[in-house]
Amino acid sequence: MDGLPFSDVRLIHRRGAIEILAAVDRSGRDVIIKRLVPERCRPDPLGVARFRREVAIHQTLHHPGVARCFGSGEGWLALELLQNGLDDPVRRPGFRQSSAVLTLLRDLAETLAYLHARGVIHADLKPAHIMFRGDRPVIIDFGIAALGSRDPIAGAEFAGSPRWMAAELIAGGLPSPASDVQALCAIGCWLLNGAPDCDEHAAAILERRLRSGNASEAEMTLPAGIDRQLARILEAGVGPQNLRPTAAQIVQLISRTTAG
Structure with missing residues (x-):
């Protein structure tokens, strides 16, 4: 070309x-x-x-x-060029066990902690934006990534994926490290619940969330037998913004769990 x-x-x-x-x-x-x-x-x-x-x-x-x-x-x-992403139905069955989800969340949280330490907020974390290099999950598409207070177009648009957005973003707030953590933990909940497909249009999801005021789209009725520490991390991560752990804290919590 x-x-x-x-x-x-x-x-x-x-x-x-x-x-x-x-x-x-x-x-x-x-x-x-x-x-x-x-x-x-x-x-x-x-x-x-x-x-x-x-x-x-x-x-x-x-x-x-x-x-x-x-x-x-x-x-x-x-x-x-990376391998197929977490949204691929062929890949999802590999992340139905607590141990696999713990490893995935730890790796992704480590990447988010790196981004957040440099003032970068991804702002659109979702399965389609998590691809793979071998077994390593890789975050892609920084098209709407934010730079916090340094961002030249902060607040100029409403952008993101309604199914995975934190409640404060649905309400018109600006992206923050905590909103990335909410998306990460929502993905963990989705995987543990069998990673169901969603045919609902983004506009319909947004309208429903605006109408209902739901804190999260994440399904927190997790299957029996889920690692208790993992369940606590996910519950906190999709909860109120001021009570969510940081990405770095998630890495530490999971590392302690897997080490034990």
């Missing part, structure tokens, strides 16, 4: 001012490219601002739990 230093470029999907492409870089690696579509930028200035913020974030992150950045240029960002 003109203007990109890649071969075998294939369109995966397009949304607003952004295209997602698969390609091969000059060293022969398969990569995923996020690209600004120039003719679509004018009607979507917020999308352009989000993209530039995402590029800046990726240039500062170096952690095994974050998708690797292989380069960027004027209007594009190249990331590693």
